[in-house]
Amino acid sequence: MLIRFHLLHSELCKIGKSLKRVKQLHALLIKNCLSEDPFYATQIIRLYAASGHVNYAHHVFDRIPTRTVYLWNSLIRAYAQAQRFRNAFSLFNNMLTTNVRPDNFTYACVVRACSENFDSARLRLVHGKAVVSGLGLDSICCSALVTAYSKLGLVNEASVVFYGISEPDLVLWNSLISGYGYSGFWDKGMQIFNAMQRAGKRPDGYTIVGLLLSVADSSLLSIGRGTHGLSLKSGLDINAHVVSLLVSMYSRCECMTSAYKVFCSIFQPDLVTWSALIAGYSQTGDYVRALLFFRKLHMEGKKADTVLISSVLASIAQLANVGLGREIHGYVLRHGLESDVMVSSALVDMYSKCGFLHLGISVFESMTKQNVISYNSVISGLGLHGCAYDAFRMFDRMLKKGVVPDESTFSALLCACCHAGLVQVGREIFMRMKDEFGVEARPEHYVYMVKLLGGAGELEEAYNLTQSLPEPVDKGILGALLSCCNSCGKSELAEIVAQRLFESDPDDRVYRVMLSNIYAGDGRWDDVKKIRDNITGGLRKFPGLSWIEGHFC
């Protein structure tokens, strides 16, 4: 038996993710009468799960008469990793009815599944069960809880779990630092980091990543640079996760020179780091360089994945270069990536933004499975092309198919209303968004509503809408209102709105120029001069430049 174990164990280690090999090994176990042994069954379940075949894994599980906690955990984890959360939860509930007690790994796995399924109610319930079973202070269970609460935006509850532990280990410290990182509380993350150092714990790659997560924009660049320095000092600057996060952090801070320097500092950047750099160029508006690096990646013989392709397609959409888009579409087809919903939706978006709506719709219709992202892409495309009623028909089709709309769906519909000037339809969908679908209006929804109402001359209603919002009102919403005042020539209201904008951002020049244009329209040249004199720092307008790319048959 021992010889057989060693033989099989070496097989298990090198088998990889090939279903054929897993099946071969499973057959070997059956032949050796070992397939019902809980240890081997656990291994086979893991291998089937790794090859993406959870159903086979469940089949193995069903045939085992004596189920150990390892066996239960392996199948629960298999379902959770396959994002089949309902199966994972029902298996966990079944486990509770047996005499096998869930251990700290079971709870850690179920807790993570709760957060990935955005289920805070269940998370609290599972947390309660863990406490009752005496695992409320277990470090494995607690680090999973801290992460789960943080990812659900409940960072205060995460900190309560953390402070319940008298001597947190490094993973637990990292979990809370990352928790504050996701939530954007860089100062609290730093406090915890300092406390961790005082407790004698040395940072690792996870710690650095946790700190970098909170660097959201250029206002926190000094924090980002400090953390970068820390990674150099600790020798963690070659950690793959740290490197990619440094690249994306500098990209968020719009410091592409630093991002590129980090990228060049490592010997063989992985695909995520390449993507971070390409997405960085794309997000900072340097679409040409984004595509240049995509080509470079291709020339180095690396294969782009679905995330990278979607990011590149977004760049192409902004450049409105359908020729390049078609090239990438060819790449997608050649590499069998068209079945991915994210890629197909990016193709729909690219074609419609390049002006080829019919090609976007044809990609959409050829998709085997459409989800909320793909519906949003096609609704947005229809709206951008002025086909508002078709956009609403698509929305109805989405509802009939049981796809639940999200914030972006309503942005796309409101945008469609703006393009077509459908004021009443826009009012109705804005109401339905909250009342019928429980989606809270975000600043972009208010921007569309203000544009829609203001564009139709309903400035008073638009103004009242902004007045109904709690302070401080988002700059974009007030800016949209000011822009409407400009087109309607309402200088009195423009002054009120502009005043509110100047109060929140005294240095902003865009809105001052807008107000000066409104005064100019009224012939109030003294006021124009006053504003222009007020704009200091040598504001200079460069001549506009644009081009149109033609495609002729």
Added chain:
DNA sequence: TTAGGGTTAG
């Protein structure tokens, strides 16, 4: 007798 793995990136 063997064993899982809680925290990280585009």
